[in-house]
Amino acid sequence: MDQLYREAILDHYRYPRHKGHLDDPDVSYHDHNPFCGDEITLELNIEDGVVVDAAFDGRGCAISQASASMMTEEIIGKPLEELRGWTKDDILELLGIEIGPVRLKCALLPLKALKAGVWGIEDWPHEE
Amino acid sequence: MMTSIETIRADFPILQRTVKDHPLAYLDNAASSQKPLAVLQAMDDYYRHTNANVHRGVHTLSEEATRLYEGARGRIGRFINAGSSKEIIFTRNATEAINLVAYSWGLDNLGPGDEVLITEMEHHANIVPWQLVCQRTGATLRYIPIDARGDLRLDLLDELLTERTRLFAFVAMSNVLGTINPTAQLVARAHTVGALALVDGAQSVPHMPVDVQALDCDFLVFSGHKMCGPTGIGVLYGRRDLLEQMPPFMGGGDMIREVHMDGSRWNSLPWKFEAGTPAIAEAIGLGAAVDYLSELGMPWVREQEHALVNYAVEKLSQVEGLRIIGPDGDQRGGVVAFTLDDIHPHDIAAILDSEGIAIRAGHHCAQPIHDHFGIVATARASFYFYNTFEEVDRLVAAMEKVQSVFSF
Numbered sequence: 001m002d003q004l005y006r007e008a009i010l011d012h013y014r015y016p017r018h019k020g021h022l023d024d025p026d027v028s029y030h031d032h033n034p035f036c037g038d039e040i041t042l043e044l045n046i047e048d049g050v051v052v053d054a055a056f057d058g059r060g061c062a063i064s065q066a067s068a069s070m071m072t073e074e075i076i077g078k079p080l081e082e083l084r085g086w087t088k089d090d091i092l093e094l095l096g097i098e099i100g101p102v103r104l105k106c107a108l109l110p111l112k113a114l115k116a117g118v119w120g121i122e123d124w125p126h127e128e
Numbered sequence: 129m130m131t132s133i134e135t136i137r138a139d140f141p142i143l144q145r146t147v148k149d150h151p152l153a154y155l156d157n158a159a160s161s162q163k164p165l166a167v168l169q170a171m172d173d174y175y176r177h178t179n180a181n182v183h184r185g186v187h188t189l190s191e192e193a194t195r196l197y198e199g200a201r202g203r204i205g206r207f208i209n210a211g212s213s214k215e216i217i218f219t220r221n222a223t224e225a226i227n228l229v230a231y232s233w234g235l236d237n238l239g240p241g242d243e244v245l246i247t248e249m250e251h252h253a254n255i256v257p258w259q260l261v262c263q264r265t266g267a268t269l270r271y272i273p274i275d276a277r278g279d280l281r282l283d284l285l286d287e288l289l290t291e292r293t294r295l296f297a298f299v300a301m302s303n304v305l306g307t308i309n310p311t312a313q314l315v316a317r318a319h320t321v322g323a324l325a326l327v328d329g330a331q332s333v334p335h336m337p338v339d340v341q342a343l344d345c346d347f348l349v350f351s352g353h354k355m356c357g358p359t360g361i362g363v364l365y366g367r368r369d370l371l372e373q374m375p376p377f378m379g380g381g382d383m384i385r386e387v388h389m390d391g392s393r394w395n396s397l398p399w400k401f402e403a404g405t406p407a408i409a410e411a412i413g414l415g416a417a418v419d420y421l422s423e424l425g426m427p428w429v430r431e432q433e434h435a436l437v438n439y440a441v442e443k444l445s446q447v448e449g450l451r452i453i454g455p456d457g458d459q460r461g462g463v464v465a466f467t468l469d470d471i472h473p474h475d476i477a478a479i480l481d482s483e484g485i486a487i488r489a490g491h492h493c494a495q496p497i498h499d500h501f502g503i504v505a506t507a508r509a510s511f512y513f514y515n516t517f518e519e520v521d522r523l524v525a526a527m528e529k530v531q532s533v534f535s536f
């Protein structure tokens with residue numbers, strides 16, 4: 001029925017992975033989506049250019065929070081070099097759903113925080 | 129007049145469509161209403177048979193277009209009982225109408241020591257223009273707070289509305305809380321301290337009888353698309369003597385009498401405020417919309433929505449975990465904003481959409497209200513006369529589905 005709310009998304013929303021805070025994060029970035037009030041703080045520990053630990057805290061809709069949980073789980077162990085190339089398609093693949101333009105902002109908030117927190121890229125995603 | 133809802137619904141082609149394999153239940157009327165065939169046909173006829181620029185040509189089409197355009201102005205004026213069609217200025221929407229007053233009247237009349245009074249329940253359209261103009265002029269912007277129920281704190285009115293107040297701008301009906309404010313009474317209070325009164329009628333003009341002479345307001349603004357008309361057309365009603373004194377808002381063609389290299393003279397009302405080619409088809413569409421609404425009768429429209437919203441409040445109140453914000457009963461227009469457990473309103477709206485039910489989720493361009501209640505966003509169902517009790521039942525039933533999807 002609700003393709004948007006497939007079981008994996010609801011599972012991450014109900015039982016978010018890596019939710020909380022790191023003791024002494026190398027990177028901490030807070031971002032929000034003023035349109036709907038989704039909020040996320042993303043924290044990373046980085047060693048030799050690799051994400052060795054990650055956590056997020058936040059509140060908002062199921063899509064934004066599930067996206068944060070899935071992304072955080074996925075980026076641990078990955079080199080920053082690889083993550084820098086991530087696009088919206090990588091997030092949509094994780095979520096496994098198709099998504100309209102309004103909810104896309106919710107889905108991409110965690111990646112937006114990652115890009116801004118690590119590389120200072122503030123204008124991502126670019127307006128299309 | 130008495131017509132069955134089914135007959136009325138047949139006037140709105142879009143209400144026959146399905147969404148996600150369900151019949152559409154359109155409950156987002158406070159954002160924009162649907163359009164009856166009469167409006168679509170009036171605009172289509174104009175483009176097929178009459179299309180030409182207004183106020184310019186001496187050819188037949190231009191004369192006919194001008195007659196249709198100015199005829200619509202006259203009927204819209206009568207719809208709100210304006211004394212003269214010179215008091216009806218076409219704008220893009222209510223937002224532009226407020227900006228017109230803010231920039232034309234505000235920049236000329238406000239200065240340090242002056243105050244503009246608005247309320248905590250305003251739409252951003254009636255907040256931001258005043259913030260901008262107060263910054264430019266050094267005037268102070270003040271707010272009437274709302275109470276826990278969602279009513280204005282009128283007990284503070286004496287304190288806030290003083291001889292320093294130059295303009296009191298307030299919403300006749302809140303687009304979030306549904307609160308219907310005592311408009312005539314507030315206008316009278318503004319006048320006792322010598323302030324002008326601007327009424328934001330974006331949610332009142334479409335939904336209840338509005339008579340500018342009875343209200344005695346100085347300005348009234350509303351948008352066409354929320355009252356069966358097209359987008360891109362709105363109205364500023366202004367008292368003639370005030371409009372006469374105000375400088376133009378935008379310059380260009382049609383708003384001038386004479387243009388010379390060293391200066392220009394302005395056209396008379398209402399054209400002084402209508403620079404450039406106006407939204408002709410849209411004005412004609414709005415004219416057809418007010419004819420349609422007049423035929424239904426605005427008291428009937430209000431009664432119908434009152435019954436729907438009372439039923440919705442009663443039924444939604446029975447859903448466990450559902451919290452409605454705003455006042456009860458007679459003081460509520462056809463709007464119900466609510467939260468459900470701690471489920472984000474976007475998730476509520478998305479599940480409802482999968483059932484063919486259209487509602488709005490977010491802050492509805494009224495963030496101060498949400499700040500007041502300590503919530504980021506609400507889900508909002510808003511009704512128009514073509515909605516049915518069965519659609520309310522579907523809304524309530526869908527809440528159970530939302531809860532089952534998000535139950536932990």
